[in-house]
Amino acid sequence: MQTSRLGLLSGKPVFSTLLLGALGVTSLTSTFAQAEEIQLLNASYDPTRELYQDYNPLFSQWYKQQTGDDVTIEQSHGGSGKQARSVIDGLPADVVTLALGYDIDAIADRTGKVAEDWQSAFPHHSAPYTSTIVFLVRKGNPKGIQDWDDLTRDGVEVITPNPKTSGGARWNFLAAWIYVLKRELGDLGKLDDPQYADEVKAAKAAAETYVGNLYRHVPVLDSGARGATNTFVQRGLGDVLLAWENEAFLATQELGKDQFDIVVPSVSILAEPPVAVVEGNVKNKGEAAEKAAHAYLEHLYSPEAQALAAAHYYRPVDPEAAHPQDLARFPDLELHSVNEVFGSWRDAQKTYFDDGGVFDQIYQP
Amino acid sequence: MSTTQNILRPAPRTGTAPTESIPWVRYALSALALLIIALFLILPLVAVLFEAFREGVGAYVDAITDPYTGHAILLTLITALTCVPLNTLFGIAAAWCIARFQFPGRSLLTTLIDLPFSVSPVIAGLVFILIFGSQGWFGGWFAAHGFPIIFALPGIVLATMFVTLPFVARELIPLMQEQGSEQEEASIMLGASAWRMFWTITLPRIKWGLLYGVILCNARAMGEFGAVSVVSGHIRGATNTLPLHVEILYNEYQFSAAFAVATLLAGLAIVTLIIKSIVEWRQQRQWENASS
């Protein structure tokens, strides 16, 4: 850039000398301090807004101390699927922190900008914090909701977003599915055991019936998790909100104090919102940016960041670091992961949520 | 016609016709019309203001002076300042060739200019993704040359231009058709240059219509949501226009802030309406002068 401008200005020696001088000074200072100005874009899903608002300055400060480089992080939030779609279409995100692995798989499959084995790039399947799905009910739990079975009782309205578009909603769907399997089978280990094939088949049929029934109790199918929370909290619709645990906490603590209660079901899903570096984008920004992007995600596992995640109601993978008071808020419940029950996110997506999949078959409003 | 005129005493044009003579019909209809206006038009405006100040003036000021809001205002202004002049030039050119000349394909061209009016803004966003997205026709090339279109300012400008394309042209075409071309032809015959003819004959005669179109174009350019939403990428402080910022704040549970920013847009709408009625009034006078 600067050299080409020099060429253009070559007819005016005074200017070019000035410019050369300026160039010299900048290169001098940069070799002296080795400070780089780096800008990263983090494309994330809806409920992480508050977390990254706090994490970004924490990281910038830490990274400045470590390397002297100035990193500013821009944020883009939206439904997880929408964000992945944007990255596929060319949103220059350097890191993605999305709601579920399938969305990052989609980026890897369609653009190759994310490494195929992105899940092994960081510890804990590249999920620095986890969450689960719980119920948010009106204060005092007027409908007496205790567990998944209560959701399909007559007169109960359930708010959950559309699993075709919302990552959170897919976790909701699968959590309900897991509950029925567990109820029917008693032991999820039977799933892979051929000798229980018939029993598993019956359990899956029961799950289909239950989940289909569940969606008949849904009066509004928002396109994203935030929309659903708005519908429940702000618009006063529905008796139960199936929500990310962190969204449920946020609603009780910050949106409407003393308006809502959290009900913890007996069984739920271990939600692992993953992170990945979009190598295909960040490599255009140079080595320093690449390093910073990796550090940005790696530092999510640091004790400070883990404590921050816990403070924002995400379950830290390293509980030691978190404030005990924050940890105490997380209830104990039986959690099962997607890989354990459904094999992988790719399989789950294909079976349940793709066009013509289980959701399309059972959804009868 | 002539017979009835002979039978009846000539009624003044502003007088009360017999159909309206029963007072209760008049009052009932007036009340109904005002109720419709109040319910559908005024109440939403009041609600915006009410919700914006629900948490007090301090919260309102905070929301308005937030740096992200400032950036969204800036981006919205840049977008409008790019789109509106370009679409004004386009509108004048389109109106000139369509209203002043006969050529094959003229009505097809008119329909194509109209198309953005009735196409869903979402489709407007979608087509630009198909062309300029990284999976699209030219997206890879532009991105490789360091000039990204989608999820950057050019994409927002393109989508906005598409949506606002018909505004100026649609305002000018009927106006210029109605005015006819005799004066312009006379000036050319008297030896005026094309440039001189445009500045002294054409422009003065269309200026109010032009301004009217420009105002509507500007209002739409600043307020467009659907098309811009698809191509923006929603990067805070980078590709967030004011309407998108409203949505983001709304999704962050900052309802008062969302409505506070919405008051800016509602204020813009009001200002637009005021300028518009002034222009309309001037335009009407001009038409009356022209016809008398």
Add this chain to the structure above:
Amino acid sequence: MSQRRSLLPGFGLSLGVTVFTVSLLVLIPLVALVTKSAELSLGELWHTLADRRVLAAFRVSFSTAFAAAFFNLFLGLIVAWVLVRYPLPLKRAWDSLIDLPFALPTAVAGIVLTTLYSPNGWLGQFFAELGIRVAFTPLGITIALIFIGLPFVVRTVEPVLQDLDRQQEEASTSLGASRWQTFRRVLLPPLVPALLTGFSLAFARGLGEYGSVIFIAGNMPMKSEIVPLLIVTKLEQYNYPGATVIALASLVVAFVMLLIINGLQQWTRQRTGRD
């Protein structure tokens, strides 16, 4: 009007600019839409469009846009009538306010209408007491589209009303016609083309409206999911051809609507003797 093309300058330049811009902004995008749809075979195309969720979305879009435009026929006629014929205090102000839906960004309209009509909103609570849910149902979509479409009817009917010859009405009543007869025989015929134009404009706009609707729609597949939202949904499932096919289908509908509107407008001009 006949043109003596040779006299006026600037034809080449203005046509060039126009065709260039229209090609860049409208034609190329259209071609992109068609070629992208052509990636699907006819069978797949049919399969995409005949999907019951897609059909339901078209049904929701059509029925709500139609209902809203239909209501606007009456609301718009009443408002236009009163604004043209009756003395009203602050008439100019009311009259300019009609254009508010044109000028108010649709996202703002969306969140405000949702706030007003949700079950705990200012207006929604009254409906809720009656057991009627407005927001998040097709009724809510219809109300948003009435808001969006009102100015179209008012603005097309107003000038025709202004130009109506009142002496005909007076003649009709003085010749013994009842008010209703006068309205039907004298007033309505010249208004019909304008009303129809306003109706089609409001209808066409309603079919494509996105910003003001998504907040209030509830977005239930099969029930309150509109076509533009379905396009976005398909996009977010990485189903580009699917999104494109639906977009193309609604584009064809829009094109047909435009042809109808242009025809109606010509008819209006002939009927009222304007132009």
